Amino acid sequence: MTTVLIVDDEPQILRALQINLHAHGYTVVPAANGTAALLAAQTHPIDVVVLDLGLPDMDGLEVIAGLRGWSDVPIIVLSARHGSHDKVEALDAGADDYVTKPFGLDELLARLRAASRRAGTTTAEPLVETAEFTVDLANKKVTRAGEAVRMTPTEWSVLELLVRNPGRLVSQQQILSEVWGPAYAKETHYLRVYMAQLRRKLERDPANPVHLLTEAGMGYRFAP
Amino acid sequence: MTTVLIVDDEPQILRALQINLHAHGYTVVPAANGTAALLAAQTHPIDVVVLDLGLPDMDGLEVIAGLRGWSDVPIIVLSARHGSHDKVEALDAGADDYVTKPFGLDELLARLRAASRRAGTTTAEPLVETAEFTVDLANKKVTRAGEAVRMTPTEWSVLELLVRNPGRLVSQQQILSEVWGPAYAKETHYLRVYMAQLRRKLERDPANPVHLLTEAGMGYRFAP
DNA sequence: AGCGGACGTTAAGAACCCGTAAAAACACCC
DNA sequence: GGGTGTTTTTACGGGTTCTTAACGTCCGCT
Numbered sequence A, B: 001m002t003t004v005l006i007v008d009d010e011p012q013i014l015r016a017l018q019i020n021l022h023a024h025g026y027t028v029v030p031a032a033n034g035t036a037a038l039l040a041a042q043t044h045p046i047d048v049v050v051l052d053l054g055l056p057d058m059d060g061l062e063v064i065a066g067l068r069g070w071s072d073v074p075i076i077v078l079s080a081r082h083g084s085h086d087k088v089e090a091l092d093a094g095a096d097d098y099v100t101k102p103f104g105l106d107e108l109l110a111r112l113r114a115a116s117r118r119a120g121t122t123t124a125e126p127l128v129e130t131a132e133f134t135v136d137l138a139n140k141k142v143t144r145a146g147e148a149v150r151m152t153p154t155e156w157s158v159l160e161l162l163v164r165n166p167g168r169l170v171s172q173q174q175i176l177s178e179v180w181g182p183a184y185a186k187e188t189h190y191l192r193v194y195m196a197q198l199r200r201k202l203e204r205d206p207a208n209p210v211h212l213l214t215e216a217g218m219g220y221r222f223a224p
Numbered sequence C: 001a002g003c004g005g006a007c008g009t010t011a012a013g014a015a016c017c018c019g020t021a022a023a024a025a026c027a028c029c030c
Numbered sequence D: 001g002g003g004t005g006t007t008t009t010t011a012c013g014g015g016t017t018c019t020t021a022a023c024g025t026c027c028g029c030t
Helices: A011-023 A035-045 A060-068 A084-093 A105-119 A152-162 A174-178 A190-200 B011-023 B032-041 B062-070 B084-092 B105-118 B153-163 B171-178 B190-203
Strands: A005-007 A027-031 A048-052 A075-079 A099-102 A127-129 A135-136 A141-144 A147-149 A169-171 A212-215 A221-222 B003-007 B027-031 B048-052 B075-079 B097-100 B126-128 B134-136 B142-143 B147-150 B170-171 B212-215 B221-223
Touching: A005 B027, A011 A027, A011 A105, A027 A035, A027 B027, A035 A048, A035 A060, A035 B153, A048 A060, A048 A147, A048 B027, A060 A075, A060 A084, A060 A135, A075 A105, A099 A105, A105 A190, A135 A152, A141 A190, A152 A174, A152 A190, A152 A221, A152 B003, A169 A174, A174 A190, A174 A221, A174 B048, A174 B062, A174 B105, A190 A212, B003 B032, B011 B105, B011 B170, B011 B171, B027 B032, B048 B062, B075 B084, B075 B105, B097 B105, B134 B153, B142 B190, B153 B190, B153 B221, B170 B171, B171 B190, B171 B221, B190 B212
Parallel strands: A005 A027, A005 A048, A048 A075, A075 A099, B003 B027, B003 B048, B048 B075, B075 B097
Antiparallel strands: A127 A135, A135 A141, A141 A147, A169 A221, A212 A221, B126 B134, B134 B142, B142 B147, B170 B221, B212 B221
16 A cells, blocks of 8 residues: 655645545545645655645745655655756755646556656665664564564654664753653653663663663764 | 854844854854844855844844745744744744743754754764864764764763864863853863863873864864 | 973762663543 | 553662862973
């Protein structure tokens, strides 16, 4: 099952695409503006993005950049402009394909197939691996020695943040304010509890972690 | 390198932010009033704007409107008011984020990062290298001969400050007030202890440093 | 040479931070 | 409303880091 994120500010088009794509076997996640699109891309496992460049809240190119910051998901751009300049800009920004309005549904379906074929059914997903466990960011799944490891929502949020910044030191305040909210930036205590839980679930020797490292007084670091 | 336009009419705050943000790797363009801000935004390439609403010459909302007329640059608003009405007004006018005074530097830094991330301005932090060791500013990592070198928070703060000003002389007062706080500007003793530790960890011959140099009576200098 | 000031080195106690486990509070689902 | 799973508290032992102090060295000055 392929999931498509559709971003368009015109409700009729959004709805039309939603119905038609669903009829052709796609799961559809709709978004009416750039902010919602970026949010949806982080909360749903998306396989392809269909993006209208004319959005009310932010430039379409910014949406592309925002997605490309962490994901290699294929992006198909829709635009009313015929100019080749816009096309070049969008592709440079990281889009994979470009469709000019008006377009036929057949054309879009063909390009969707092409995009997901190019990406491979299970390849382009961000999958982070270590010697001990693997983290599937798209599907929010963690496996260890072939077995799926259950994560609570908070555990996943912390793990995801660390894994999305491999090798980088993530400060305690950053983790706390991203996971619990800015008001909790001082509750460093929570971190100790959850890091212990994560290590118990993921590390071979929880007392001597290899992948989830502590930098005393500064923060934590994920080592692939 | 990210360039931040700071707009505030209080000279102390302006200066404090200037120093602190510069120490954290931002290029700062200061402006003391709305007119100067709009002018500066047109003459410099700005990546993020930090705007105090209480300005002498014009309403902060007008500054937002003036910027939004031609630019999509992220705007972070500072305000002493806690009322949600002002907040809504500022965000409606086109601001991206809102910080209530008094605020911590950490919070502002986090919001700056978030703003530039949202805008897609991927701040590629530099990797500073010397013949003996390399400092990875983005990942807060120091390596020497392929091996990672552990740094304590204070050690890192001092090292980061020096490395961000390569070849430049950094005065003892500046280091002390940035790392320990303004109240410690006279405790030159701490510096001797920490410079010794840094040299022991990073210099081939700690007694004859090549990269972490002392300028007697003035301060310290990092030589790449 | 002797002296004073600034810097370097080292060590040790105090203060702070981290890991762990288990209990209490809470949320959610039937 | 009871039961399950999750989050938040609480407590404490053990480790790391910060601060302070004492002593050694270098250099310029008288």
